[in-house]
Amino acid sequence: xxxxxxxxxxxxxxxxxxxxxxxxxxxxxxxxxxxxxxxxxxxxxxxxxxxxxxxxxxxxxxxxxxxxxxxxxxxxxxxxxxxxxxxxxxxxxxxxxxxxxxxxxxxxxxxxxxxxxxxxxxxxxxxxxxxxxxxxxxxxxxxxxxxxxxxxxxxxxxxxxxxxxxxxxxxxxxxxxxxxxxxxxxxxxxxxxxxxxxxxxxxxxxxxxxxxxxxxxxxxxxxxxxxxxxxxxxxxxxxxxxxxxxxxxxxxxxxxxxxxxxxxxxxxxxxxxxxxxxxxxxxxxxx
Ligand code: ATR
Numbered sequence: 440x441x442x443x444x445x446x447x448x449x450x451x452x453x454x455x456x457x458x459x460x461x462x463x464x465x466x467x468x469x470x471x472x473x474x475x476x477x478x479x480x481x482x483x484x485x486x487x488x489x490x491x492x493x494x495x496x497x498x499x500x501x502x503x504x505x506x507x508x509x510x511x512x513x514x515x516x517x518x519x520x521x522x523x524x525x526x527x528x529x530x531x532x533x534x535x536x537x538x539x540x541x542x543x544x545x546x547x548x549x550x551x552x553x554x555x556x557x558x559x560x561x562x563x564x565x566x567x568x569x570x571x572x573x574x575x576x577x578x579x580x581x582x583x584x585x586x587x588x589x590x591x592x593x594x595x596x597x598x599x600x601x602x603x604x605x606x607x608x609x610x611x612x613x614x615x616x617x618x619x620x621x622x623x624x625x626x627x628x629x630x631x632x633x634x635x636x637x638x639x640x641x642x643x644x645x646x647x648x649x650x651x652x653x654x655x656x657x658x659x660x661x662x663x664x665x666x667x668x669x670x671x672x673x674x675x676x677x678x679x680x681x682x683x684x685x686x687x688x689x690x691x692x693x694x695x696x697x698x699x700x701x702x703x704x705x706x707x708x709x710x711x712x713x714x715x716x717x718x719x720x721x722x723x724x725x726x
Contacts, residue, residue: 451480452504454707457496457518458511461485466509468724469700469717476716479708481506490517497521500540507539507707509700510548515580522548531617532587534580537703551702552581552695553588556669558702559694561592566637566665568593574623574631575599576654577641578606581669585641586610590617598623598631602642632659640668645676657681668692672725697721 456466462485470483486508488496493514500508510518515534519525522538523545529535535548560566573594575582578601586597597614600623601607607622614620623631632638632655644654650673660666666682671692679689700721701712 445475447482448480451482452506453482453484454506454508455484455486456509456511457486457488457493457514459487459489459513461487461511464511465696465721465724466700469697469721470704472720473704473713473717476713477708477710479710481708488514490514493517494521497538497546500538500546501544505540507537507703509537509703510535512580515550519548522546524548528554528588528591531591532584533613534584536584536699537706539706549706550584551699551706553584553586553591555697555699555702556585556695557588557592558698560667560690563694564665564688564690569595571596571637571665572635573597573637573639574635575610575639575641576644577601578603578610579641582641583610583613585639585669586614586620587617590614590620594637595619597621598635600625600628600631628655629659632664633661636663637665637667640670640676640678643670645678646670647672651677653677653681657685660685660687662687665690669695671696674725693718693721693725 456464464485467483467485474481515536518535525548529548529550532550535550536552537549539547541547571594575586578599595618597618597620599607599610611620611622640654644652660682665688667690668676668679669692670676674691682689697718700717701714704712
């Protein structure tokens with residue numbers, strides 16, 4: 440204590456990111472800003488880990504006294520059998536985005552993606568989840584995390600629409616224990632949008648370098664529809680701009696990134712995360 444928290448010392452401990460690739464991650468900027476602000480002798484480093492080296496990288500967490508890591512594409516499911524235990528959220532989602540190295544060396548997997556999304560959505564829009572008819576566009580890993588946490592957070596009606604209908608059906612089946620969930624056949628998408636009160640894009644449609652694209656014709660947007668997009672490059676997708684132009688409440692993807700990071704930070708440090716500061720750091724790294 441009293442030493443400059445920015446100096447790397449013999450007591451400095453690591454956290455980080457295992458992904459492949461990791462070059463565009465905003466997490467190092469976000470977490471290192473938070474560690475510096477709170478005077479914590481921790482550093483966050485992004486490691487590009489090829490799939491063939493994942494098991495070695497996970498074993499190294501214990502040997503090198505890591506406090507934990509975030510896990511991203513393509514390792515979120517592959518890491519599950521390499522850990523000692525999963526918490527309830529990671530089990531329900533079936534994927535891990537955060538590993539905690541416990542004091543006794545046990546590696547525990549959790550998933551903060553879905554809870555980070557829900558915390559951001561509720562804080563930024565005040566939405567009452569129990570009252571929503573949710574329509575999720577996409578059925579990949581992000582959709583699964585968001586859908587499970589929405590259901591656990593009180594959303595009881597969840598429709599899933601996806602380019603590949605079989606994957607929508609699979610996700611709906613996965614959600615059955617948590618909510619009334621069903622797959623929307625592609626030819627019924629317009630009706631599903633009309634019936635929805637909360638629309639969530641979890642696909643990469645509208646992400647740079649395809650920022651001119653949108654998953655829905657703007658004519659389908661209607662009064663009372665809350666429009667949420669997980670994409671944060673750009674911060675405001677074409678979908679969100681068209682929804683705003685129609686006077687609708689919108690919710691962008693940066694909040695999910697910040698809050699999944701804040702929840703991981705809290706697990707690693709036992710301290711409340713400086714969320715506003717982490718958001719500013721992410722925004723600066725994005726610029
Ligand atoms: P993530 O972890 O981000 O969810 P993913 O698991 O690869 O990534 O899932 C990507 C999702 O975006 C899928 O639902 C995918 O649809 P398919 O299942 O049909 O592949 C959807 N997606 C990606 N590009 C798309 C596009 N151009 N049009 C429609 N859907 C798209």
